[in-house]
Amino acid sequence: MRYLLYADQNYAFQILRPLQSEILARGGEAAWLLAGNSVSARHIRDGEILLDGAARAVEWKPDAVLVPGNMAPAFLPGIKVGVFHGFNVAKSTRGQARGHFNIRDCFDLYCTQGPNTTEPFRRLAAERGHFEVVETGWATLDPLFSGSPPARPDDRPRIMLCSTFTKSLSCAPRLLDTVRRLSRTGRWHWTVQFHPKMDRRICEAYRALQGDHLEYVDTDDIIPYLRRADAMVCDTSSVMYMFMAQNRPVVTFRNNSAGERAHLLDVRDPSALESAVETALTRPAGLMRNIDAWLAKTHPYRDGRSAARVIDAVEAFRAVPPALRPKPFNLLRNLKERAKLGYWWP
Known part of the structure; x- marks a missing residue:
């Protein structure tokens, strides 16, 4: 399988690299797409593949796009997978409609971190019907335990x-x-x-x-x-x-x-x-x-195997796609993502 690693902040590198290691260990392919001005190509390491812009990413035809954020460009091929950029801080100044549980209708699959993330997302999945939820643990933490x-x-x-x-x-x-x-x-x-x-x-x-x-x-x-x-x-x-x-x-x-x-x-x-x-x-x-x-x-997982569970979940989703409703068409959000990547057609 081909996996696109989507990064729009520099902290995405440490979030996605355990997943990249797992993909490569299984004989898959992984490539990076950097989006916007808040992420720097200087963090790309020797041996990593960096695609030159969104058009090249579309041509590459990934099977899945791994995203440590709240937004994923709809025009990119492949299963859109939310892998989170952090834990739910639940600031008292914020309602649950913002932040961790803000559904922006971008993802096909959320790989959640533990019960207090999984349960709310499963309720949202039942309401919305256009994404799947699998509890995997947060792959970012795998190096803490290995x-x-x-x-x-x-x-x-x-x-x-x-x-x-x-x-x-x-x-x-x-x-x-x-x-x-x-x-x-x-x-x-x-x-x-x-x-x-x-x-x-x-x-x-x-x-x-x-x-x-x-x-x-x-x-x-x-x-x-x-x-x-x-x-x-x-x-x-x-x-x-x-x-x-x-x-x-x-x-x-x-x-x-x-x-x-x-x-x-x-x-x-x-x-x-x-x-x-x-x-x-x-x-x-x-x-x-x-x-x-x-x-x-x-986050009950301390075995350093969360990345493996994420990739297992993606592979299972692709092998037997669940019966999901179509995602809503969000014109404004899609235009913003295209503008960030400088990609307008198709």
Whole structure:
């Protein structure tokens, strides 16, 4: 089978590469299509196939298109497969009609991450009737559970700081002075990594803190950094759930998630951060039980085989296509996708 890897953000590379590895291991073909101005071809690696534009992708005739986002161009051949760009953060300022469960009528198949994603999507599938849902786990996390963890240069606890770019929710500007002070003590080693859309001024302020006790990383593959950290400091960004999938604690600053937060250590004031990190590093029994319960609902797969389940689901869909209704014809969305790719006919 031929699989088109559709990327419109740089973080798509780390999401799709475990799937690419699985495709190639099975003797299939995989090629990349980069869409828009927010993704860079400099992240393409030696040996990977990059198609030169949408017209070439149409000519290539993929059997399936794997998309880590909410939109998929209807004109591309093949089964459109939603593989998600993150976990459902469920921000309290958002209704479920937005974000994770926003159906834009683009996909034939959703490969969901765990029960609390699968169940809502299956209800939506029953209502809409034009897509299938298979629970596979999130292939992006497969490298968290395979191979040896990266080497650590010393025995100090390692703290990872991540933050959303949304100004009203971002912990990065509010914790800058605190992180500066804590990093200077040398008690812990800090790794700082932000979303590509983070305010450049904030990025430069943290980059200026680099030294023996803090590193600032700009990467298209965050997984190695997640693996070597002992605890994370975050806000309401879905990357905290990627980290927590390792059964490790997260300290959040003014977390804005809706619903239960017992699996998080949340602080409201920068002065409380140091104590909360100290607590997280002890891995208190009650907190770890809550993390286990959250993982059972959100991402119970720790076998590093989610990519295999995704490809199994796609192959089964293609072998015996389910009886689905036609997808609605969304003229405006389709025009936007064509404009992004500079492709107008056919």
